[in-house]
Structures are given as structure tokens and as C-alpha cells.
Amino acid sequence: MVKFSKEKVLESAEELVKFVNGSPSPYHAVDQCIQRLDASGFQRLDERHSWELAKGGKYYLTRNDSTIFAFAVGKKFVTGNGVSMVGAHTDSPCFKLKPKSKQESEGCLLVGTQCYGGGIWHTWFDRDLGAAGQVIVETEEGKYESKLFRIDDPILRVPNICIHLNRTMNDNHSVNKETQTPAVLATKCIDEEMNEFVNSDENTAAGKHHGAFIERICSVLSCKPEQIIDFDICLADTQPAAIGGVHKEFIFSPRLDNLFNAYTSLQALINSCVDQKSLDDETNIRMIALYDNEEVGSQSAQGAGSAVTEWVLRRICQCFGGAFEQTIANSYLLSVDQAHAVHPNYAAKHENNHKPQLHKGIVIKTNANQRYATTAITGSIIRLIAKKCGVPLQDVVVRNDSTCGSTIGPIMSAKLGVRTLDMGGPMLSMHSIREQCCTTSVQQGVTLFHAFFEEFPGIDRDLSAN
Numbered sequence: 001m002v003k004f005s006k007e008k009v010l011e012s013a014e015e016l017v018k019f020v021n022g023s024p025s026p027y028h029a030v031d032q033c034i035q036r037l038d039a040s041g042f043q044r045l046d047e048r049h050s051w052e053l054a055k056g057g058k059y060y061l062t063r064n065d066s067t068i069f070a071f072a073v074g075k076k077f078v079t080g081n082g083v084s085m086v087g088a089h090t091d092s093p094c095f096k097l098k099p100k101s102k103q104e105s106e107g108c109l110l111v112g113t114q115c116y117g118g119g120i121w122h123t124w125f126d127r128d129l130g131a132a133g134q135v136i137v138e139t140e141e142g143k144y145e146s147k148l149f150r151i152d153d154p155i156l157r158v159p160n161i162c163i164h165l166n167r168t169m170n171d172n173h174s175v176n177k178e179t180q181t182p183a184v185l186a187t188k189c190i191d192e193e194m195n196e197f198v199n200s201d202e203n204t205a206a207g208k209h210h211g212a213f214i215e216r217i218c219s220v221l222s223c224k225p226e227q228i229i230d231f232d233i234c235l236a237d238t239q240p241a242a243i244g245g246v247h248k249e250f251i252f253s254p255r256l257d258n259l260f261n262a263y264t265s266l267q268a269l270i271n272s273c274v275d276q277k278s279l280d281d282e283t284n285i286r287m288i289a290l291y292d293n294e295e296v297g298s299q300s301a302q303g304a305g306s307a308v309t310e311w312v313l314r315r316i317c318q319c320f321g322g323a324f325e326q327t328i329a330n331s332y333l334l335s336v337d338q339a340h341a342v343h344p345n346y347a348a349k350h351e352n353n354h355k356p357q358l359h360k361g362i363v364i365k366t367n368a369n370q371r372y373a374t375t376a377i378t379g380s381i382i383r384l385i386a387k388k389c390g391v392p393l394q395d396v397v398v399r400n401d402s403t404c405g406s407t408i409g410p411i412m413s414a415k416l417g418v419r420t421l422d423m424g425g426p427m428l429s430m431h432s433i434r435e436q437c438c439t440t441s442v443q444q445g446v447t448l449f450h451a452f453f454e455e456f457p458g459i460d461r462d463l464s465a466n
Contacts, residue, residue, distance in 0.1 A: 002390030013439035024132035024236035026066035026090040053319040064302035066292035074282025079321035082330030088261040089294035093119030095235040100208040110182035117295030123433040128154030133233035156183040256435040261336040268449030304408035335409030339363035341426035358438035361392030365422040373409035373420035389451035
């Protein structure tokens with residue numbers, strides 16, 4: 001096992017913190033990826049146009065501005081060779097604005113929300129919330145643009161009821177997701193006194209929301225209410241991610257599931273292309289695919305359950321002579337999504353022989369009922385790679401008397417017929433508004449995925465099973 005220096009561990013952890021703090025929505029996460037890919041010499045592709053790809057080239061494309069594919073073509077890639085692929089997702093559980101969010105109750109202006117994904121919703125109460133997402137705007141020239149929007153100020157809050165009016169609240173954390181989750185934006189009396197922004201026409205996009213909120217959007221984007229066509233906006237915790245713990249060994253952060261693996265896979269791909277000789281000797285295509293909508297089942301045009309991955313791979317194959325089916329047979333997918341570390345206060349929730357711990361390595365997920373896609377073959381491949389690069393691995397199996405979550409792994413392995421393994425970094429408080437992981441797993445993830453890109457083709461050639 002490689003022991004990384006404390007300096008290197010903290011450096012990687014701090015870079016993840018920056019990435020998370022820059023990604024309050026899936027749209028921002030993709031933009032963060034684009035900035036790093038552009039700086040590393042990757043070229044942007046457009047699905048609507050023809051592609052001309054070259055061996056040794058580095059490329060990326062987006063779907064819905066919330067899903068991104070990035071790949072590098074080995075100089076020795078030939079027709080039918082494989083794709084070394086890492087898949088993760090950009091979305092996290094959150095409150096999203098309803099299409100008509102304007103609500104009012106007892107002298108308060110409220111913002112109606114939808115509960116996106118399987119969040120621990122009571123953790124969202126009494127938090128200082130901003131907003132972020134995508135806004136479609138009509139320009140002065142009559143064109144239409146997708147713009148990123150974020151407010152980091154704490155303009156919204158979902159307040160708890162006081163314990164004096166609900167004496168059993170500590171016995172039951174249940175939340176009525178319809179009636180108890182609207183966020184307070186303002187009081188009506190102060191809003192009428194302060195706000196001169198009028199947008200009462202509910203036939204317009206702006207008219208479906210409180211004027212004070214639309215005013216903030218227009219201020220950020222330098223546009224007028226009538227220029228707003230539509231938007232997709234998430235609420236987000238304004239408290240930034242941070243390195244914590246008495247020994248600075250933890251990361252306390254929103255959205256670790258799954259921006260942790262979006263970042264580590266992205267950084268691994270970029271790192272694997274820094275040395276040009278690495279690509280000169282490469283026989284495969286190295287790819288990351290970061291999808292939106294995993295938290296709600298992946299059934300969208302930009303989700304892993306769509307045909308987008310097959311279409312992207314087919315188009316790449318066409319640029320190099322076809323043989324898509326042969327390429328799939330030679331490919332391998334790492335489905336990377338965060339894993340549950342054993343909780344010190346709830347250890348009985350874990351299977352006795354499968355208790356992943358913080359700092360002890362990346363976790364391989366296995367489920368006999370195929371909620372995870374790991375097999376003996378795919379497990380062997382990643383164990384050999386981990387041994388080569390010195391990254392420790394752990395195993396997790398959910399108890400037989402517990403339900404098991406799932407990932408993009410089974411979805412993509414079934415749709416593509418590609419060999420797949422599920423794994424992820426260990427963490428606590430998954431799906432809370434504030435999650436927790438360890439600093440060491442960031443560098444472990446980057447190192448393992450980097451080694452995967454470089455080592456998989458050689459190991460696969462030596463593997464007799466398929």
C-alpha cells in the first residue's frame with residue numbers, strides 16, 4: 001500500500017473542496033469540469049454537428065449542460081479496441097423550485113419546492129439557503145442562451161416548528177414533503193414596502209415567481225424579467241465545504257454524493273493525459289461520463305438510463321472504422337458512487353464482515369441481486385490495478401435484512417452489455433444536506449482511477465475470462 005504524504009492528501013482534499021464549492025447545481029458542476037478540461041487542452045464537440053476525431057486527441061461534449069463526457073483517444077487505438085470508462089453523476093438530493101413557486105401564507109412570502117431525490121429532508125430545515133441553476137434567457141438580438149445563475153446569500157430558509165408546539169419532534173423526524181418544505185423568502189409587509197419589481201402576469205415565466213426572487217435573478221444575469229424564458233433552480237446550503245476534524249482528516253460538505261467521484265475521475269483523466277508518452281502508448285480510449293438525474297433513477301435524456309452513452313460511443317467508433325460491438329466487448333466501466341462507511345453509532349446496521357472504514361481505501365460494492373454490477377471478473381481487474389498502484393480496497397455487502405440502493409452501474413451494464421464494477425469512497429451522512437468523508441480517499445480515488453486508465457488495457461490482454 002502506498003502511503004501518501006500529508007501534504008499531498010491535503011492538497012487533493014482542498015481541490016475537491018474548491019470543486020464542490022463551485023458546483024451548487026449540476027450545471028455548475030459541468031461548468032467546473034469544462035474549465036478544467038479547457039485548461040488541459042481538451043476540445044469541445046457538439047452532438048448536433050459532425051465529428052472529426054484524431055488519435056491522440058482529447059475531447060468533451062455536454063448534454064443539457066448538466067451531463068458531460070470527456071475522452072482521450074490513444075495514439076495506438078485501432079478499430080475494435082476498448083474504452084476504459086469511469087462513470088459518475090453530477091446531481092445530488094435537493095429542493096428544487098416548482099414551475100410556479102409563488103406562495104403566500106400568514107403574512108409570509110414562500111417559495112414552493114419539489115423534493116428532488118431521496119434526501120434526509122429534516123437536515124434541510126433551519127439552514128441558510130441560496131439558489132443556483134440554469135436560466136434560459138432571450139438576448140437583445142432575439143437569440144436564446146443558457147446562463148448559469150447562483151445566489152450565495154442566505155435568501156431562503158425552511159424553518160422548523162418550535163418544540164413547544166410539537167413535543168414529539170425528537171421522537172420522529174418525518175417531514176410532510178408538500179406542506180412543510182416551502183421556503184420563506186420574505187414577509188409580505190416588508191416586501192410591499194421594499195420591492196418595486198412588478199411581475200403579476202402568470203402567463204410569463206417571471207410572473208410565476210415572487211418579484212423579489214425574479215429581481216435577484218435579473219440582477220445577477222443583467223437581464224429583464226421579460227427576457228426570462230424558463231429556469232431549473234436548486235436550493236443550496238450557503239455554508240461552504242471545509243476540511244475539518246481535530247487532525248484535519250475529514251471533509252464536511254454538501255453534495256459529496258457524488259461530486260466526490262465526479263471530481264476524482266475528472267482529475268484522474270486529466271492527469272493521465274499530462275504525459276504525452278502515456279497517450280502515445282495507449283491502445284484504448286480513456287473516458288469519463290458524468291450524468292445528471294442519477295438520484296431520481298437516471299430515466300432522462302441526459303441520464304445514464306438513456307441511449308446517449310451508446311450514441312456517443314457509436315459515433316466515436318465510426319470515426320475510427322466502426323466495430324462498435326467489438327469495442328464494447330473490449331471495454332470496461334467503473335461505476336463510481338460514494339459508499340456507506342460504518343457508522344460508529346449505528347454499527348449494527350452493517351454486515352459484520354463488511355464494515356468499510358474512513359481512510360482504509362476505496363470500497364468495492366457487491367450485491368448478489370445485481371443492485372450493483374460487480375462480478376468476479378470485474379472485481380479481479382480492479383484488484384490487480386489497485387495492487388499495482390498501491391491503493392487499498394475495501395468490500396461492502398448490505399445485510400440480507402436491509403434494502404440495497406443502486407447506481408448507474410446495473411443500468412449501464414444492462415444497456416450496453418459492458419463489463420462493469422461498482423465502487424466508491426467511504427462516507428457518512430449520505431444524502432444529508434451536510435455529508436462527511438475522509439481526506440485520504442480523495443487522493444486514493446484520483447490515484448486508482450489514473451492507474452485504471454493506464455493499466456487496464458494491459459491487464460485485459462492477460463485476462464483469459466471475459
